[in-house]
């Protein structure tokens with residue numbers, strides 16, 4: 001039996017702080033900007049928790065995922081006092097605050113790394129991963145950075161290579177050193193004391209690698225995931241991430257969260273791009289991550305069979321008592337409205353918000369914000385500059401609030417341009433339109449919140465429907481909710497009973513004489 005805590009029942013909303021709301025006119029969003037929109041988040045939209053991407057002091061080589069101080073706020077985003085005010089304002093509204101924590105690497109400008117690279121006998125030398133060159137002077141092994149090129153950079157001054165699974169500006173922390181481990185874990189306590197409700201752990205299974213630093217085997221045929229990572233995909237990544245010792249680390253993280261959970265449970269969600277049983281192993285025996293993010297919905301061939309498989313694969317591999325989750329977008333992916341198209345994005349949102357498991361909405365997806373096209377010479381994202389086509393600026397453009405200039409995001413010049421040519425994909429316009437994506441999302445959240453079946457009921461597939469339809473029911477406390485999703489372009493008729501609670505566009509007023517009509521790409525939620 002699952003004991004339902006806030007994070008089981010929450011709808012989470014991800015905020016990319018550079019792009020959410022700018023309070024001081026410098027064209028970059030900030031914490032005070034987020035604080036000024038808490039009524040939108042908890043009132044208008046109705047989400048229960050926000051996850052804020054990094055706002056730590058950073059040289060911004062990877063826009064904050066290169067942390068130069070784990071216990072402070074970058075002046076660009078504000079101050080610790082602004083953070084405290086944000087948490088206080090959020091908690092007054094019963095809104096939980098989850099922050100990003102980047103365990104695998106710091107910035108190369110973090111004082112720890114500056115010391116570590118200063119000499120071979122510096123006490124912090126071993127806080128990072130330093131290795132001698134191979135006999136021919138080349139890298140110590142064949143590991144590749146996710147962002148392309150060798151995962152090792154040679155330091156002339158001390159004559160050794162250091163490891164970086166991402167940019168050279170993001171040296172990997174040595175989690176096998178007890179002092180580093182203690183110092184890093186203390187940074188969790190710092191934020192827990194400040195009242196945060198949980199952490200999203202960035203690229204966290206990278207934190208433990210093979211202690212012998214062996215080369216990865218090369219694949220005969222490159223194995224691309226849903227993104228083609230080039231040379232990175234030519235290797236089997238068995239040594240450079242996910243070493244079994246990672247589970248011990250996650251148990252320690254969990255114990256710290258539990259230390260602070262007397263008043264309310266503190267929560268962890270890990271960014272882990274794996275599948276199947278391996279993915280599921282990160283729940284541990286209920287003593288590791290509360291959940292590893294499940295990314296199955298981010299990519300697929302958009303058929304009813306695909307959607308069902310995404311849902312049921314996760315359900316099947318979940319350890320007993322573990323809680324599922326779904327994600328449609330984040331700061332690394334192509335915007336859903338562009339990836340699947342606008343109408344499909346509506347259907348996908350209906351699915352996200354009616355499935356079992358904690359849903360996370362990426363800011364702006366509730367407006368159907370589109371992916372911006374940024375020409376290669378204007379890419380700001382380091383990944384896009386190194387590997388054309390993989391740039392992530394397009395999903396990081398400013399939130400669109402109003403029909404006014406720069407969509408009301410800033411009074412200055414936004415760091416990336418907004419994308420609202422016909423001025424319809426903004427909060428102001430969509431609040432007035434009952435058929436807008438925002439109105440649909442608000443209604444779905446409202447229905448979910450009001451329904452114990454949707455929040456907690458098990459998932460049961462409904463069989464025997466046309467091939468293009470994926471349908472399921474959720475049942476709890478005497479209440480049953482049926483969800484019908486037509487992934488096809490043609491209208492379908494399905495046998496159904498119940499009252500229409502919400503629909504993507506044209507399910508009319510619900511079933512008539514036991515038959516529900518669904519247009520192409522239409523979905524409906526029925527209660528009984």
Ligand code: GLC
Pocket residue numbers: 062065066102166202203271331332
């Ligand atoms: C994660 C983040 C991504 C970042 C990378 C390195 O994948 O989501 O934005 O660039 O880690 O920290």
